Structures are given as C-alpha cells and as structure tokens.
Amino acid sequence: MSDYLQDLFSLRGRRALVTGGSSGIGYAIAEALGRAGAEIVVAARRENELDEAVDRLRGHGVTASRIRADLGDRDDVQRVCATSGDIDILVNNAGNNIRKPMAELTAGDYEQTLAVNFTAPYLLGRHFGPRMAGRGWGRIINLGSQQSISAFGHSGAYGAAKAAIAGLTRSQAEAWSAAGVCVNTIVPGFVLTPLTEAAQAIPGRVEALAARHMVGRNGVPADFAGAAVFLAGDASAFVTGQMLFVDGGFSVH
Numbered sequence: 001m002s003d004y005l006q007d008l009f010s011l012r013g014r015r016a017l018v019t020g021g022s023s024g025i026g027y028a029i030a031e032a033l034g035r036a037g038a039e040i041v042v043a044a045r046r047e048n049e050l051d052e053a054v055d056r057l058r059g060h061g062v063t064a065s066r067i068r069a070d071l072g073d074r075d076d077v078q079r080v081c082a083t084s085g086d087i088d089i090l091v092n093n094a095g096n097n098i099r100k101p102m103a104e105l106t107a108g109d110y111e112q113t114l115a116v117n118f119t120a121p122y123l124l125g126r127h128f129g130p131r132m133a134g135r136g137w138g139r140i141i142n143l144g145s146q147q148s149i150s151a152f153g154h155s156g157a158y159g160a161a162k163a164a165i166a167g168l169t170r171s172q173a174e175a176w177s178a179a180g181v182c183v184n185t186i187v188p189g190f191v192l193t194p195l196t197e198a199a200q201a202i203p204g205r206v207e208a209l210a211a212r213h214m215v216g217r218n219g220v221p222a223d224f225a226g227a228a229v230f231l232a233g234d235a236s237a238f239v240t241g242q243m244l245f246v247d248g249g250f251s252v253h
C-alpha cells in the first residue's frame with residue numbers, strides 16, 4: 001500500500017471496541033478494523049461465539065481480546081467501560097429487535113429494546129467520548145437502521161431506539177467534534193445476518209427485499225468493511241454527525 005493510502009486509511013496504533021462483534025455486521029467490522037491495523041476488543045454475550053470471533057480475528061493476524069457482557073444490563077455496560085482501557089474507536093453495533101404489532105409491545109419490551117439499542121450506546125459514548133476528546137482524537141460509529149428515518153411494521157420499539165440513535169449521534173458529534181472526535185451513524189439496508197433470520201424464513205421475502213435495493217441484492221456483513229474503515233480513520237476527519245447509508249440504494253429507491 002502506498003504511503004498516501006496508509007496515512008488516509010491505516011488504523012495502526014488505534015484500539016477499537018466493537019459491541020456485538022462476535023457475529024454478523026459487528027464481526028465484519030471488527031475484522032475490517034483489525035486488518036486495517038487496529039487492536040480489537042470485542043464485547044458480546046455468548047462465551048463460545050466470543051471465543052470463536054477472537055480466534056478468527058487472530059487467524060487474520062489481528063491483536064484481539066474479548067469482554068463477555070450483556071449490554072442490556074447497566075452493570076455489565078459499566079464493567080465494559082471500566083475494563084476496556086483506552087479506546088480510540090467505539091463501534092456501537094450490538095442490537096436486537098422484538099417484533100410484535102404496535103399495540104402488543106409492552107413497557108418491558110420497550111425497556112429491553114431501548115437498553116441494548118440505545119442506552120448502552122449512550123452510556124458507552126458518555127464514558128469513552130470525553131476521554132477521546134481529552135486525547136484529541138476519536139471515532140464513534142453507531143449502528144442505525146432504515147427505521148432511524150422511516151417506519152416498518154411490527155418493530156415499534158426498535159424503530160424508536162434507532163431513531164434515537166440518529167439524534168444521539170448528532171448530539172455527541174456536536175459535543176466532541178471540535179476536540180477531534182467524529183461521531184457518525186451507519187445505516188444498513190436488509191442484511192443477511194442472524195438478526196434477520198425470521199424475515200429470511202418468510203417465503204419470497206428475501207427476493208422481494210433484494211428487489212427493493214438498487215443494487216438488486218440484499219446486504220452481507222462484508223459490505224460494511226469499507227465504510228467502517230473509512231469512518232474509523234483519518235480519511236473521515238471532516239465527516240461528523242452524519243448518517244452514512246450503506247444500503248445498496250434501499251433508502252432512495
């Protein structure tokens with residue numbers, strides 16, 4: 001790689017925390033940032049998946065470690081803050097969706113959905129953002145959704161959380177960008193991951209959704225590698241408070 005590209009895109013010397021980084025989009029982002037030179041800390045719930053993810057990362061020559069945490073639990077989130085050390089790049093990727101008709105979503109469903117999709121990113125950002133600002137450099141990447149900007153059936157709590165993430169991104173960007181911390185949201189289209197297995201099981205759904213994307217196919221986790229490396233490094237120093245739609249044209253089709 002030329003020195004020019006190294007300067008723009010290399011993440012050597014950076015430490016990244018990727019939540020939910022043991023599967024799907026999160027793993028793909030962890031691998032991309034790691035292969036671009038960052039040291040990776042993966043935080044997720046399941047021991048065996050964490051072990052597998054760290055082994056895969058190390059297989060690519062990435063320096064990687066793991067923290068087991070349920071990000072729906074505030075004590076666990078605090079433990080992630082306390083044990084992660086200095087983090088230069090925070091990727092708030094962990095997410096879940098409780099799918100029910102709007103009138104059947106309970107207060108508990110909202111609490112659980114908001115805890116993972118919104119409160120954990122908020123608490124992690126509040127912890128790491130000021131520390132990044134104090135060191136004069138940082139990147140926060142929050143995972144949004146098409147539901148950050150529009151409504152989908154049976155996803156009311158998730159939609160509320162993902163809309164809130166877009167607002168949180170702008171507020172964090174406003175607070176810390178002048179100190180060198182860029183904060184952005186990545187908005188996926190429909191991506192073939194464990195999160196969307198229920199939708200994938202509905203006959204004809206995968207094909208219908210593929211046709212909604214301008215590129216004519218659904219997303220796969222590897223589609224997020226380039227955008228994540230861009231937003232995690234010096235190349236994006238003038239990009240902050242934004243939603244980057246990595247969605248094959250879904251949102252404008």
Ligand SMILES: NC(=O)c1ccc[n+]([C@@H]2O[C@H](COP(=O)([O-])OP(=O)(O)OC[C@H]3O[C@@H](n4cnc5c(N)ncnc54)[C@H](O)[C@@H]3O)[C@@H](O)[C@H]2O)c1
Nearest residue numbers: 020023024025070071072093094095143145190191193195
């Ligand atoms: N797949 C899609 O079509 C799609 C579309 C829009 C947005 N997203 C967002 O992308 C992100 C990644 O989703 P994905 O599709 O890769 O799904 P995934 O299910 O493969 O990954 C989600 C990750 O979050 C982790 N996670 C969930 N709840 C957790 C908790 N309480 N504590 C700790 N970890 C937890 C899971 O273990 C998993 O590693 C999510 O924020 C999701 O909302 C996905």
